[in-house]
Amino acid sequence: MFQTRLKETAAQVQAHLDATMMPLGHLPVIEAMRYASAGGKRLRAFLVMESARLHGVDPQHAIWAAAAIEAIHAYSLVHDDLPCMDDDDLRRGLPTVHKKWDDCTAVLAGDALQTFGFECVSRAECHTDPLVRAELTVTLARAAGAQGMVLGQALDIAAETAETPLSLDEITRLQAGKTGALIAWSATAGPLMAQQDTAPLMQYAAALGLAFQIADDILDVEGDADKVGKAVGKDASAGKATFVSLLGLKGAKSRAEDLVQKACDALYVYGDDAETLREAARFVISRDS
């Protein structure tokens, strides 16, 4: 059920990105935007579409928010992979943008993907109610910005030169920004669009986001680079504090399982309708990529 729905969402959001990027032409920067925003699990888009469904939001509106979050996520990966950042050559098993083109194209394509994300989320087609559009935009900016994702990245950089490794509290705060903020925006986009209470999905997303990151740290230790589609073992060799280094492999796994349970529990108000979101939570800690 979840896997089917995830695949459907992936196909929908891809078709939507393709159509929306169609008028942009074929300069290398534009092709790099397409390349970078293709593929991936589309977990964030899935969270948008499912939370929208739970709140009776028209999927034709929600798809714009789903495309927006995938564009913002893609921009962050393109810039993260740059030589001056994480310096990664592979992403989803393919050359990263700066390897396939060059650094300049990667900087610009990432920039343009961020702008494109904000264009999608504020377009009239995103929602007929302009209040909803404006609120979606400002919450997305907060999630992506210097109090959300970029804050997480800034803390991550600061940690690299810090004298002592991060504590569990510090790494939790870092990850709440770096990966948690966009996941939280995605999962609450539905009630936001329906102008309903975001609290249950916010609780769900907080637990899910953290479980997701713990699973990422576990994959960096146990994962198969071919399946993960990018280099593994980077954190340990860089001596970086991770959930695994702080909790141990067994401790990290058990913490992730607790969080998934917490995420599922937060959905009780939705009853059986939220089963796909519960499956999604179980999926994030069992995935191999």
Next chain:
Amino acid sequence: MFQTRLKETAAQVQAHLDATMMPLGHLPVIEAMRYASAGGKRLRAFLVMESARLHGVDPQHAIWAAAAIEAIHAYSLVHDDLPCMDDDDLRRGLPTVHKKWDDCTAVLAGDALQTFGFECVSRAECHTDPLVRAELTVTLARAAGAQGMVLGQALDIAAETAETPLSLDEITRLQAGKTGALIAWSATAGPLMAQQDTAPLMQYAAALGLAFQIADDILDVEGDADKVGKAVGKDASAGKATFVSLLGLKGAKSRAEDLVQKACDALYVYGDDAETLREAARFVISRDS
């Protein structure tokens, strides 16, 4: 009159940026955001505030749009100056962000400034009417994105490896994106916020933006690096097609003057109220920095 108003606007927008960035703390990336968004002529903010005044828009709303465009402009400069882009060491007479910090901080600070710009323009304080906020946001995204500023930059990169230098038409199209799109958004922000006709200010901005770029090309040839605050003579030594290389110095100056006249003429519907905007047009071709 114009110089006084420009200085007032610069002080207002700086105070507004400072206050809005206050909660962001003091990590290096955040300090780099402050550093990169400080100073400059604030011409874009001025255009926002003046076009808002002409249309009776509350300055307390307009200042958010002014801060937004200055943040977007600052982000574009930080990324433009990167070693993989134009590789500039100086900006406004000071070390560029990647020189003062490092490339990684410059990429992130630029990213965060873009996000911050979209946060400003979509915040409730920007305008009480959510339709206006949503429209301001989507038009800003179009101006900054792959059909506006980023398109201009992509064409600029493509030109570097092209076999023949750009024609006058091509360079005009490139500049209409690279610098023209943000200037046009700034000058039309007033009527957009007032939900009135943007055509006269759009005409004004099209001529002004082009005159601005021609003046930039002239400064690159005739300017004093100390006054300009950045390296000059780069275009000629790179063999790049510019308005000066295509029209000659005299031809470029005469074209810029014609454009300023055209810009001033476009403002006739506003009568004497638009005198500061006419002075602004004359200023852009007489400036020495």
